[in-house]
Amino acid sequence: xxxxxxxxxxxxxxxxxxxxxxxxxxxxxxxxxxxxxxxxxxxxxxxxxxxxxxxxxxxxxxxxxxxxxxxxxxxxxxxxxxxxxxxxxxxxxxxxxxxxxxxxxxxxxxxxxxxxxxxxxxxxxxxxxxxxxxxxxxxxxxxxxxxxxxxxxxxxxxxxxxxxxxxxxxxxxxxxxxxxxxxxxxxxxxxxxxxxxxxxxxxxxxxxxxxxxxxxxxxxxxxxxxxxxxxxxxxxxxxxxxxxxxxxxxxxxxxxxxxxxxxxxxxxxxxxxxxxxxxxxxxxxxxxxxxxxxxxxxxxxxxxxxxxxxx
Ligand code: NAP
Numbered sequence: 107x108x109x110x111x112x113x114x115x116x117x118x119x120x121x122x123x124x125x126x127x128x129x130x131x132x133x134x135x136x137x138x139x140x141x142x143x144x145x146x147x148x149x150x151x152x153x154x155x156x157x158x159x160x161x162x163x164x165x166x167x168x169x170x171x172x173x174x175x176x177x178x179x180x181x182x183x184x185x186x187x188x189x190x191x192x193x194x195x196x197x198x199x200x201x202x203x204x205x206x207x208x209x210x211x212x213x214x215x216x217x218x219x220x221x222x223x224x225x226x227x228x229x230x231x232x233x234x235x236x237x238x239x240x241x242x243x244x245x246x247x248x249x250x251x252x253x254x255x256x257x258x259x260x261x262x263x264x265x266x267x268x269x270x271x272x273x274x275x276x277x278x279x280x281x282x283x284x285x286x287x288x289x290x291x292x293x294x295x296x297x298x299x300x301x302x303x304x305x306x307x308x309x310x311x312x313x314x315x316x317x318x319x320x321x322x323x324x325x326x327x328x329x330x331x332x333x334x335x336x337x338x339x340x341x342x343x344x345x346x347x348x349x350x351x352x353x354x355x356x357x358x359x360x361x362x363x364x365x366x367x368x369x370x371x372x373x374x375x376x377x378x379x380x381x382x383x384x385x386x387x388x389x390x391x392x393x394x395x396x397x398x399x400x401x402x403x404x405x406x407x408x409x410x411x412x413x414x415x416x417x
Pocket of ligand 1: 274302
């Protein structure tokens with residue numbers, strides 16, 4: 107039996123239940139709230155979206171967990187101790203959606219939209235110099251499922267792309283870096299820096315004052331990964347000092363971003379409400395179903411989250 111364990115509203119959970127059940131007609135999938143004691147004991151797989159760890163602890167026969175989100179830092183933090191295998195969502199549609207967002211907001215910065223919006227507010231007719239994409243360097247932090255697709259999309263649009271990952275990588279047309287020295291080299295050349303790293307012990311606070319100061323004068327930042335990777339106060343100071351030009355932030359330490367947060371009114375910050383790459387319920391349900399079918403047929407798990415690495 108499969109438990110659906112979420113903290114979604116009942117309506118949204120029902121939509122997920124319908125999509126998952128359509129893709130797995132042979133499976134019994136039951137929302138946690140509807141499981142009685144006997145049913146809880148029969149559950150061997152949990153499909154989860156931000157589950158309450160207390161609910162997971164009430165499933166004694168659970169063998170593994172499939173998240174319908176790509177980011178799993180909260181699951182790893184809350185369930186790491188249980189040592190249950192965690193499978194995260196890897197969905198080509200999600201990668202395409204993120205790559206589209208990366209391209210869209212790269213264009214937003216590259217074509218100086220924040221500046222023109224301010225000029226309009228002030229009734230100023232002013233034309234900034236045009237630069238071609240091939241004259242602009244985009245630095246990507248993270249070259250995983252989302253980063254690799256974004257790199258390809260940016261290259262296709264004519265930008266120069268450099269990227270950084272934990273292990274050494276080779277990507278056609280993209281100069282790649284890894285390790286601490288690699289990070290410094292990438293930061294020093296990134297006119298637009300796009301963060302697509304997972305939040306882990308190693309990446310928390312990675313973009314601090316020291317590292318931001320390595321970026322070229324007037325560089326911009328796009329953070330589509332997780333809020334705590336960037337030290338907010340350091341970012342604001344770099345923007346206030348005129349060292350950095352602009353930041354597009356889709357993710358924050360606390361979400362929803364509190365109404366009193368200074369980011370909302372900062373002229374150098376564009377606030378987005380965590381919309382860069384929403385999970386597509388239809389494609390995600392099909393992928394989860396496929397993984398579960400393979401497991402039923404072969405007892406093999408899909409690639410699992412490395413709890414020590416944190417992603
Ligand atoms: P992924 O496939 O696991 O890729 C992560 C990349 O980051 C890999 O290239 C990895 O290096 C690199 N990395 C991890 N730790 C590192 C470190 N300490 N130093 C250098 N590089 C490091 O993850 P993904 O599917 O691309 O997703 C990335 C993140 O995006 C998720 O964790 C999630 O937080 C975020 N996300 C945000 C949204 C949104 O709507 N804003 C939507 C979906 C996901 P290796 O290749 O060497 O392993």
